Amino acid sequence: MFTAESWPIACNMLPFGPTAPDGTPIAEAPASVWAAQMRQVRELGFDHIDPTDAWVPLGKLSDARVKEFQAVLADEGLAVSSISMTRNSVVDVEHGEENLRTAHRLIDLAPEFGATVVNTGFMQAVTPEQQKALWFWLVDGHVDDPELRPLAIERTRELGEHAQRNGIQLSLEMYEDTYVGTPDDAVEFVTDVAHPAVGLNPDLGNLIRLHRPMPPYQEMFEKVLPHSNFWHIKNYMRDEDPRTGSYASAPMPLKYGVINYRAVIRRALELGYSGPFCCEHYGSDSIGVCAENKDYIRQVLTSALR
Template sequence: MESRATTPPDPADWTAETWPIACNMLTFGATTPDGTPTIDAPAVTWAGQLRQVRELGFDHIDPTDAWLSLAKLSPERLDEFRSVLADEGLGISSISMTRSSVVDRKNGEQNLADAHRFLDIAPEVGASIVNVGFMQGLTAAQQKALWFWLEPGHVDDPELRPLAIERIRELGDHAAANGIQLSLEMYEDTYVGTPEDAVQFVKDVGHDAVGLNPDIGNLVRLHRPIPSSPGMIDLFETVLPYCNFWHIKSYTRDEDPTTGSYSSAPVPLKYGVINYRAVIRRALELGYRGPFCTEHYGSDSIGVCAENRDYIRQVLGSALNRPDLPTNQQGASA
């Protein structure tokens, strides 16, 4: 396929209304209702799913490989996808790999090759970020649970950490050569499973094109002890200076110290245990200029994502008009 690189807007020019806030396509799943893999579905199927997102007012999507792996499309089908995307009036601000660890003992080398392919596709479709993580496939128990996080899942092997650093650094080199960034998604029991571990991993990689995705929603939903503070702001404080992308979602969380029981459930951003108004404003203070990708599990996922997008824009609008922020963080609307 001939190169058709698309230059994304300069983050220095983003305003509250133009800041890229994508809808994650995860809600549509890897198969269609009749069981056809989404990757093999006709373009009209892709168009119908994309149209639902566009009708909710989204300008951007994140075509996660848990929906449709662009890395596995033939050049012809990738062109077909780009045509459908354009017809529906949507752009791509980020591409996420889900449960495709580059150190998976069985599929790690293939996942690494796919990550490289995503890094080549991203600038062609206008995306500035490729998001990867070390989470792996759901266990049988997780697949049967009401919420998969209620059952224990994969735990990273410390012996493979040096290989993980090597491969992420390799991807960072590729990202830098293509003028984009690589982001590492925080996820429990992985090398980036706590704020402290995540920062240390990024420091050990030591690459300017590699940052963090502070998806701390993945942590607050767990039915286990986690550090807590009002609004969970302390959990973010450690990682925000290293962040270049953001999967953003929220949950309720309750703990009963008498019985040792926990409960959590997905909710829109403004109703959860994380005070995202304070956290987003703090991120901007620290210089955050990355895209957002809205996520939600259960109920009308894309409908909640649209509510979350509007909430984020309101918070950005308020924060970007602060006279105490440096000029390059205020945006053109300030």
């Protein structure tokens, strides 16, 4: 069990995107580009990062480039607490088998980085319509095929077996219209997988931001927190008018959004949560907001663990 001071709270490197400033794919960029981006989050007080594949796809790097990445991490004084695999579903009709191989490689790489969790899920690439929207979640995207659910369970269990052999956990990120797209669906899916190394990422921010009816967040967290082993944590302003059916949402720092994370984090600890946190934010100065969120989480933990 971590202390409040030692609990891993990472910055998701998603805001830096998949290309270097000169347009070069970040996976092909010089190590100096990686270093400059890591340095920005280190200067904000982060000790850990999550090198999501929406930034640097570790699972597709050569062994030599992986070692180069590890060297940059050490030079910048950063550690990796989790590795997230984003929008690369293992049951993608076109790329599912390739994504499965990549997930296995990440599970092999994770212990080398000291990461305790590989995070994955069933969300798929944003559509052209979503790319045009102010916020991509304002437009409906991929919807999982119910007929592929047995294959999703089979492949998730396969990854869970591999994770267990490597002494780490696999976490499934909750995301709308996927097999883990509602609290009930997520709990049912992870129960059907039935593997001790597989849990949920209760990223209910992915749901709270949607312009559609939503149960109270307290009820949703109560269902999923007992099964959670990792946490993409973010918050949103949310407003809805039942008379007109209108909705509004926008990213907010943890302290100011509609979810009371002081209460939710304390409840998670009561239910036995012991996984890393990974701060996310969309829009504005994302990593700056993530740094504020890190300090907020640390204070909540300090208060809760006294």
